[in-house]
Each structure stands twice: as structure tokens, then as C-alpha cells.
Amino acid sequence: MSRRSELAAGLASVQQRIETACAQVGRDPGSVRLIVVTKTFPADDVRLLAELGVTDVGENKHQEAVDKHAQCADLGLRWHFVGGLQSNKAAAVSAYCDVVHSVDRRKLITGLANGARGSERRVGCLVQVSLGDGEEPQARSGADPAHVLALANRVAYEPDLDLLGVMGVCPLGGDPVRAFDLLAAAAQQLQSEHPGASVISAGMSGDLETAIGCGATHVRVGTAVLGAREVLR
Numbered sequence: 251m252s253r254r255s256e257l258a259a260g261l262a263s264v265q266q267r268i269e270t271a272c273a274q275v276g277r278d279p280g281s282v283r284l285i286v287v288t289k290t291f292p293a294d295d296v297r298l299l300a301e302l303g304v305t306d307v308g309e310n311k312h313q314e315a316v317d318k319h320a321q322c323a324d325l326g327l328r329w330h331f332v333g334g335l336q337s338n339k340a341a342a343v344s345a346y347c348d349v350v351h352s353v354d355r356r357k358l359i360t361g362l363a364n365g366a367r368g369s370e371r372r373v374g375c376l377v378q379v380s381l382g383d384g385e386e387p388q389a390r391s392g393a394d395p396a397h398v399l400a401l402a403n404r405v406a407y408e409p410d411l412d413l414l415g416v417m418g419v420c421p422l423g424g425d426p427v428r429a430f431d432l433l434a435a436a437a438q439q440l441q442s443e444h445p446g447a448s449v450i451s452a453g454m455s456g457d458l459e460t461a462i463g464c465g466a467t468h469v470r471v472g473t474a475v476l477g478a479r480e481v482l483r
């Protein structure tokens with residue numbers, strides 16, 4: 251099978267899963283946007299995905315993302331940064347990413363805002379919410395739910411950043427229903443102050459149905475479209 255048909259099959263199966271999950275909870279499939287997470291896969295795959303109709307891609311490492319973006323700049327894709335971000339890379343990420351999903355501390359916001367201003371573009375921001383119960387080590391990625399509103403206010407204050415909503419990752423071994431309900435509650439709290447910040451980025455290859463049941467507006471899917479990654483990360 252050609253790589254193109256492999257990707258087409260992966261995409262079709264994920265789109266089917268999204269439709270079925272939406273039907274089960276009475277949602278319009280058009281209310282869920284698919285972000286294909288292309289980390290570790292080559293720019294050629296991104297190009298094929300664009301030809302197959304993908305509009306949004308996600309990356310989680312700055313160096314890899316900036317190179318791939320440069321090779322794919324003609325495709326008109328929306329680029330999402332979904333991984334943990336070092337503060338000293340934030341300004342650079344603002345130069346090519348359209349949406350940063352991992353905003354979880356003040357220092358990042360300053361860097362992202364400086365980068366956006368410097369490159370004269372707007373950058374969308376999602377506040378990443380920690381969905382652990384405090385016991386898993388992964389609970390540390392993301393802001394404590396109690397700090398989400400303060401971070402959101404800080405994003406909203408920056409003229410070159412757009413506050414779009416929240417993002418979360420279910421901790422390894424954690425209960426996805428519990429995790430995504432926690433994220434939905436954080437989203438609701440955020441929207442009571444910022445009604446336009448309606449994005450809920452949740453759900454990956456293994457748990458996208460649960461995320462859609464809990465209100466996800468964006469799912470971030472890698473493996474189920476592209477196949478297994480050689481390097482685990």
C-alpha cells in the first residue's frame with residue numbers, strides 16, 4: 251500500500267470514529283476539529299495529509315516543528331504547538347505557530363506575546379489544565395485548575411495573543427471520563443469570564459470518543475492516522 255493510501259485509510263477511520271462518537275452524544279460532527287499530530291513523521295507526510303484535506307497539524311518540539319513548517323509553508327495549514335514548551339523557545343514558536351495548546355505559566359505568555367509582536371502576527375493560546383489527581387508525575391504538565399483563570403486573564407491582556415480556550419491530556423493510567431470532566435469544568439469557568447474562549451482541546455488516538463462525550467471541540471490525533479511512532483514521546 252502506498253503511504254498516501256495508508257494515510258487516507260487512517261484519516262477515514264478517525265473521521266468515522268469522530269462521527270460515531272458525535273452521533274452517540276447528539277453532537278454535530280462539524281463541531282469537532284481534527285488536528286493531526288505529525289511529530290516524528292516527515293514533511294512528506296504533512297504534504298500528503300494536506301492533499302487529503304487535512305487543515306490542522308500539531309507538533310510538540312520546536313526544532314522539529316520550525317523545520318517542518320518551513321518545508322510546508324506553501325500548504326496553508328494551521329500549525330498547533332501541543333507539547334511542553336520551554337520559556338526560552340516561546341518567542342520563536344510564535345513566529346510560525348497559529349495556536350499554542352500548552353500555555354501553563356506566566357513566563358510563557360510573555361515570551362509568546364513578544365514573539366507575536368516581533369513577527370507581526372496573532373497567536374491563539376489555550377491554557378493547559380493539569381488533569382491529574384496530584385499523584386501521577388504527569389499531573390505536573392498543565393496549570394492547576396485553580397490558576398487557570400489568572401493565566402487566561404494574562405493571555406487576554408496581551409494585545410497580540412488570542413485567548414481561545416483550554417487544553418488537557420488525560421494522565422497515563424488515569425480515568426479519561428474523570429479527567430475530561432475536570433477539563434470541561436475548567437472550560438465552563440473560563441467561559442463565564444471570557445465567553446469567546448470556547449475551545450476544548452482534548453482526546454488523542456486512545457480516548458477521543460470519551461473526550462467528544464465530554465465536550466471536546468478539538469481532538470489531537472497522531473498514531474491512529476499516521477501509525478506508530480518509532481520514538482516514544
Ligand SMILES: *Cc1c(COP(=O)(O)O)cnc(C)c1O
Pocket residue numbers: 287289310332333419453454455456470471472473474483
Ligand atoms: C503526541 C501527542 C498527541 C497525539 O497522540 P496519539 O496517541 O499518537 O494520538 C496528542 N496530544 C499531545 C499533547 C501529544 O503530545
